[in-house]
Amino acid sequence: MQKGYLLLETGHVFEGTLLGNSLESTGEVVFNTSMTGYQEIMSDPSYAGQIIVFCYPLVGNYGINEADFESNKLYIRGIVTGEICVNPQHFQMKETTVDTLNRNGINGLTGVDTRQIVKIIRKYGSVKGKITTNPSNVSFNADTTFFIDQVSTKSIQKYSNDGPHVVLIDYGSKKSILRALLNENCKVTVVPYNTTLVEIQKLNPDGIVLSNGPGDPMALSEYLKDIKLITEMYPTLGICLGHQLIALAHGGKTTKLPFGHRGGNHPVKEVETGKVFITSQNHGYVVDEKSIINNQNFHITYFNINDRTVEGIRHKQLPISSVQFHPEANPGPQDTEHIFKKFIKNIHQGELTYAAQ
Numbered sequence: 001m002q003k004g005y006l007l008l009e010t011g012h013v014f015e016g017t018l019l020g021n022s023l024e025s026t027g028e029v030v031f032n033t034s035m036t037g038y039q040e041i042m043s044d045p046s047y048a049g050q051i052i053v054f055c056y057p058l059v060g061n062y063g064i065n066e067a068d069f070e071s072n073k074l075y076i077r078g079i080v081t082g083e084i085c086v087n088p089q090h091f092q093m094k095e096t097t098v099d100t101l102n103r104n105g106i107n108g109l110t111g112v113d114t115r116q117i118v119k120i121i122r123k124y125g126s127v128k129g130k131i132t133t134n135p136s137n138v139s140f141n142a143d144t145t146f147f148i149d150q151v152s153t154k155s156i157q158k159y160s161n162d163g164p165h166v167v168l169i170d171y172g173s174k175k176s177i178l179r180a181l182l183n184e185n186c187k188v189t190v191v192p193y194n195t196t197l198v199e200i201q202k203l204n205p206d207g208i209v210l211s212n213g214p215g216d217p218m219a220l221s222e223y224l225k226d227i228k229l230i231t232e233m234y235p236t237l238g239i240c241l242g243h244q245l246i247a248l249a250h251g252g253k254t255t256k257l258p259f260g261h262r263g264g265n266h267p268v269k270e271v272e273t274g275k276v277f278i279t280s281q282n283h284g285y286v287v288d289e290k291s292i293i294n295n296q297n298f299h300i301t302y303f304n305i306n307d308r309t310v311e312g313i314r315h316k317q318l319p320i321s322s323v324q325f326h327p328e329a330n331p332g333p334q335d336t337e338h339i340f341k342k343f344i345k346n347i348h349q350g351e352l353t354y355a356a357q
């Protein structure tokens with residue numbers, strides 16, 4: 001058992017026990033309020049470069065299995081827990097959480113009052129932090145890594161099926177998005193984030209999905225022109241980062257939330273029906289409300305009940321829609337699975353819309 005520390009750029013220091021076999025790592029410290037789903041959270045590529053503080057006091061009690069990974073590799077910079085279970089039990093379990101951290105060279109710290117860290121992040125906003133063995137090492141270098149390059153697929157991946165052909169643009173897509181599309185019988189082609197408009201046209205898709213992904217959506221500004229054209233050619237669904245990119249491509253704006261939404265119980269209201277859905281979320285940026293209200297072509301379809309931020313938008317004429325939350329769930333509620341069904345319906349109706357132009 002080695003002593004370790006979480007140092008925050010606010011000057012706060014937390015002492016705990018080091019997990020994993022990497023001795024030092026730095027990243028944006030974010031908290032997740034989900035009570036379960038640590039495996040999906042740790043393997044969600046949208047967390048690339050971040051240190052995840054789990055609010056739920058115990059992590060690891062049902063181990064890690066083969067089925068629930070959201071990516072093949074872990075891209076996080078570390079986890080911080082109140083308690084870690086070193087002797088988990090579950091019939092599907094293949095390894096412990098600490099085994100997974102070690103296998104991926106990821107750092108961790110346990111035995112820390114994570115509620116205190118959450119209070120600090122809520123007070124100061126998003127903060128940088130460091131997991132280290134040396135509590136006096138308080139320098140924080142600016143991290144300008146472009147993570148999408150690391151998390152996106154390097155080559156085109158094809159999945160055959162009988163339904164409509166969907167091109168999934170991979171900015172660090174969770175596996176659950178692919179699973180949800182295959183579940184809807186879609187033939188899916190996963191393409192790298194920098195695939196050009198012409199290359200996508202050659203694939204002859206029936207619809208496009210823009211995936212989730214890490215970092216500031218503005219880091220992809222050079223691709224916005226192509227994204228706008230693609231969305232105007234094919235029925236499109238954007239999820240999380242994909243949603244932010246659609247908004248930006250069509251003249252909207254994004255801003256950074258003080259400490260983000262990360263958890264499995266975020267209530268969103270559907271404007272059209274007044275229905276409330278409980279959603280799975282993981283984002284630090286958000287589409288600016290005014291920039292959509294002032295946009296002639298888009299309207300807001302969902303908003304967050306806790307802070308009234310934008311949770312979904314739709315084009316007024318074309319079948320382009322996007323959501324900030326995660327309809328693919330995992331972890332978290334599956335209440336918004338119907339978003340995928342609506343998208344497939346849009347694809348069929350979209351054929352008519354585009355043919356009429």
Ligand SMILES: NC(=O)CC[C@H](N)C(=O)O
Pocket residue numbers: 046211212213214215216217239240241242282283284285286
């Ligand atoms: N899950 C996501 O796609 C996150 C989108 C973006 N990186 C954000 O933090 O807002």
